[in-house]
Amino acid sequence: MTQSAYAKGLPEPTEVSQPFWSAAKNRELRIQRCTRCRQYVFYPREMCPYCLTLTLEWVKVTGRGKVYSWTVVRRPTEPRFEKKVPFVFAVVELEEGPHLATNIVNCKLEDISMGMPVQAVFDDITPEITLVKFEPCR
Amino acid sequence: MSLRGEAAITGIGELKPMKGPAGKTSAGLAAEAAKHAIEDAGLKREEVDGLLLTHSLWDLSILLPEQLAEYMKITPAYADTMDVGGASGAAMVWRAAAAVKAGVCKNVLCVCGDALNVSRFYEGPRRMGPLQAEFERPYTVMPANCAFAMIARRHMHEYGTTREQIAQVAVKQRANACLHPDAIFHGQPISVDDVLKSPLVADPLHRLDMVMPVSGAAAYIVTAADRAGDALHPPVYLLGCGEYVTHNIISQAPTLTKSPATVSAKRAFEMAGVTPGDIDHVGLYDCYTITVIVELEDVGFCPKGEGGSFVAEMDTSPTGKLPLNTHGGELSFGQAGHSGGMSFVVEAVQQLRGEAGQRQVPNCELAFINGNGGFLSIQTSLVLGRSR
Numbered sequence: 108m109t110q111s112a113y114a115k116g117l118p119e120p121t122e123v124s125q126p127f128w129s130a131a132k133n134r135e136l137r138i139q140r141c142t143r144c145r146q147y148v149f150y151p152r153e154m155c156p157y158c159l160t161l162t163l164e165w166v167k168v169t170g171r172g173k174v175y176s177w178t179v180v181r182r183p184t185e186p187r188f189e190k191k192v193p194f195v196f197a198v199v200e201l202e203e204g205p206h207l208a209t210n211i212v213n214c215k216l217e218d219i220s221m222g223m224p225v226q227a228v229f230d231d232i233t234p235e236i237t238l239v240k241f242e243p244c245r
Numbered sequence: 246m247s248l249r250g251e252a253a254i255t256g257i258g259e260l261k262p263m264k265g266p267a268g269k270t271s272a273g274l275a276a277e278a279a280k281h282a283i284e285d286a287g288l289k290r291e292e293v294d295g296l297l298l299t300h301s302l303w304d305l306s307i308l309l310p311e312q313l314a315e316y317m318k319i320t321p322a323y324a325d326t327m328d329v330g331g332a333s334g335a336a337m338v339w340r341a342a343a344a345v346k347a348g349v350c351k352n353v354l355c356v357c358g359d360a361l362n363v364s365r366f367y368e369g370p371r372r373m374g375p376l377q378a379e380f381e382r383p384y385t386v387m388p389a390n391c392a393f394a395m396i397a398r399r400h401m402h403e404y405g406t407t408r409e410q411i412a413q414v415a416v417k418q419r420a421n422a423c424l425h426p427d428a429i430f431h432g433q434p435i436s437v438d439d440v441l442k443s444p445l446v447a448d449p450l451h452r453l454d455m456v457m458p459v460s461g462a463a464a465y466i467v468t469a470a471d472r473a474g475d476a477l478h479p480p481v482y483l484l485g486c487g488e489y490v491t492h493n494i495i496s497q498a499p500t501l502t503k504s505p506a507t508v509s510a511k512r513a514f515e516m517a518g519v520t521p522g523d524i525d526h527v528g529l530y531d532c533y534t535i536t537v538i539v540e541l542e543d544v545g546f547c548p549k550g551e552g553g554s555f556v557a558e559m560d561t562s563p564t565g566k567l568p569l570n571t572h573g574g575e576l577s578f579g580q581a582g583h584s585g586g587m588s589f590v591v592e593a594v595q596q597l598r599g600e601a602g603q604r605q606v607p608n609c610e611l612a613f614i615n616g617n618g619g620f621l622s623i624q625t626s627l628v629l630g631r632s633r
Binding site (some may be wrong): 124 | 379
C-alpha cells in the first residue's frame with residue numbers, strides 16, 4: 108500500500124478486487140461466488156476459502172443484509188475522522204452470507220439495533236473511489 | 246510429543262513502563278530488558294544461543310532478530326521474529342521450549358521492546374495486512390477499539406452482560422496495580438463510576454476500558470529443565486501449552502463472542518494434567534476489559550455467558566479466590582507494545598518464585614496465562630509451575 112493512500116485511509120484496488128470497486132462506482136454490489144461449491148465470498152480473493160477452488164466468478168447480490176454488530180465511534184483517534192464523529196462502524200451480514208465492514212448511515216444513532224435489516228448505499232468519496240455503506244431498509 | 250516439564254524460565258527482565266517517548270529507541274529498551282534477564286538467569290551473554298523477538302509494535306523499527314543480535318553482539322543458533330500480535334509474549338515460551346528440547350540451542354532469550362513515538366503510532370496496524378487497509382480502514386479509525394467495542398456489544402446482547410460488570414475488570418485490576426510500584430497507574434484506584442464517566446471512545450467502550458500505551462520492554466530466558474536446577478532463582482517450568490488461530494481481521498471473525506481459548510486452553514490443561522480449579526494465579530490478556538470476560542469463560546473458569554457476573558462477584562486480588570492480573574494487566578500496568586504480552590509471563594514467574602512482594606499469592610504453585618493476538622484472532626495458553 109502506498110504511504111499516502113494508507114495515511115488517507117483510501118482503498119487501493121488490486122487486479123483481484125477491482126471488479127468490486129468498479130461495481131460500487133456503478134451503484135452495484137458485486138461480490139464473488141465459488142464456481143464449484145457455490146458459496147459467496149468476501150473479501151475478494153483468488154481462492155475460495157471454503158473449498159480452495161481457484162475459480163471464482165463475480166455476481167451481483169441483493170445489497171440487503173443485517174447488522175451483525177456495531178459501534179458508535181465518538182473519539183477521532185486519527186485526524187482524518189476529526190470532522191466525522193460520531194459515526195457508526197459496523198459489520199453487516201449480507202443475505203448471501205458473507206460479512207463486510209462498513210458504516211451505517213441515514214439512521215439515528217439510538218435507532219440502530221442488533222440484526223437490523225439494512226440496504227447497501229453508495230458514497231463517492233473521491234472521483235475514483237466509491238465506498239459501500241448501509242442504511243436501514245425502508 | 247509433549248513439552249510438559251521439558252523447559253523452564255530461569256531469568257526475567259522488565260523495564261518500568263514509561264508514559265510517552267522514552268528518549269530511547271525500541272532496540273535500546275529491548276537490549277536493556279534482555280541484559281537484566283540474562284543476568285537474572287546467571288548467564289553470560291555468550292551463553293545465549295537462541296533469540297526470539299516480536300516486532301516493535303509502536304514504531305516497527307525492530308523487524309528482524311538479527312537487528313537485536315547485532316545490537317547486543319549475540320550470535321544465536323536459532324533466531325526468529327515471531328508475531329502473533331499480543332499473544333507473542335506468551336507464545337515464545339513454548340517455541341523456545343521446543344527449540345531447547347530439540348537440542349538446537351541451550352538458552353533462548355525471548356524479548357520485546359517498544360518506544361512510544363506518537364508520530365509513528367499508526368505504523369503497527371499495517372502489520373494486519375493490505376486487506377484490512379482496503380476493506381476496513383476506509384470506514385473507521387484504529388480497528389482495535391472498534392473491533393472490541395463490537396465484541397462487547399454482541400456479548401451484552403447475547404448474554405445480558407452489563408456495562409457495570411465489564412467495568413469491574415478495570416476496577417479490580419487497578420486495585421491490583423496499586424500493589425505494584427512499577428505499574429503506570431500505581432496509586433490511582435478507580436471505581437465503576439470512574440470507568441463509565443471516562444470518555445466514550447467507541448460505544449460501548451470508554452477510555453478506562455482500554456489499555457494505556459507506554460514505552461517499555463520485557464525479556465525472559467528459557468532453558469532445558471535438566472539444566473535449570475542450578476539457576477540463581479527457582480526455575481519456573483512449562484507444564485502445558487496450546488495455541489489456536491481462527492481469523493485475522495474483525496469483519497472475518499467467525500464469532501464475536503467466542504475466542505480461540507476454547508481450544509488452546511483445553512490443550513494446555515490436558516498437557517499439564519491439571520484443571521482450572523488447580524490454578525493459583527491467572528494472567529489473561531487484557532487489551533480491553535471485555536477481552537478478559539470472554540477469556541474467563543472460554544478458558545473454563547466460569548460457564549459461557551457468565552463472565553460478567555463472575556468478575557463482578559469474584560475476589561481477584563492476590564489473596565482472593567482467583568488472583569487475576571495481579572500486576573494490574575496492561576490496563577493498569579501499561580502496554581509497552583508487544584512487551585505488554587510478556588508482562589503476564591514476568592508476573593507469573595515472580596509469583597511462582599515467591600518474589601511478588603505485596604502482590605504475592607500465598608502458596609502459589611501453578612499459574613495459567615492466556616495470550617491474545619488481534620481481535621480474538623489467535624490465542625496461546627500456558628500452564629506454568631514451580632515443580633516439574
